[in-house]
Amino acid sequence: SEIERCGVEEHWIVECNNQVFQNLQTWALDQPSKIVPFEGLAEEVCPTLPGEHFDGILYDTYPLTHGEWHTHHLDFIKTHCMRLLKPGGVLSFCNLTSWGELMKIGGADKREEKFGDIEEMFRKTQLPHLKKCGFQEENVSWELLDIVPPEDCDYYSFHKMLAPKCLKDN
16 A cells, blocks of 8 residues: 555554455555554544554545535544644545535535535635644645546546645644
8 A cells, every 4th residue: 555655664444344354454464564453433443542643644534324425524533633643643534425526516416515626625625624623724735636536436537636634733
């Protein structure tokens, strides 16, 4: 994985899908760093993890219900990330199910404003919530990545992805 290529000493992974978790346990055996796997929902596992222990968190989200598409990750960030990150620690997250829908001008979800620009979408729909979670606006940046989503992907068809970098104050 990209995280392993960065030379981390330890990589903790929370996975709720049983089959993916089984694959994770096999994969972990061949990694250069120590892998600490946890099976379960992040909302159930993270309260048991030590506070101010992590240099970084990559939260790859997926909503459990249609009604949570645009908000499910924000409760996790507010409730867990600030407690788990060391001062100076970094949060990055990916919410392509929500962002993909927000980028579909004629998308099925009519509850939310639609966007043609991914950075504008992030500024308007994510940044205000990140600030409420405790991140200072000047500590939130991002990188735009060129991607090619699979043609059969129902939830994301945009050819850019935004990778946020949210720095916890010291």
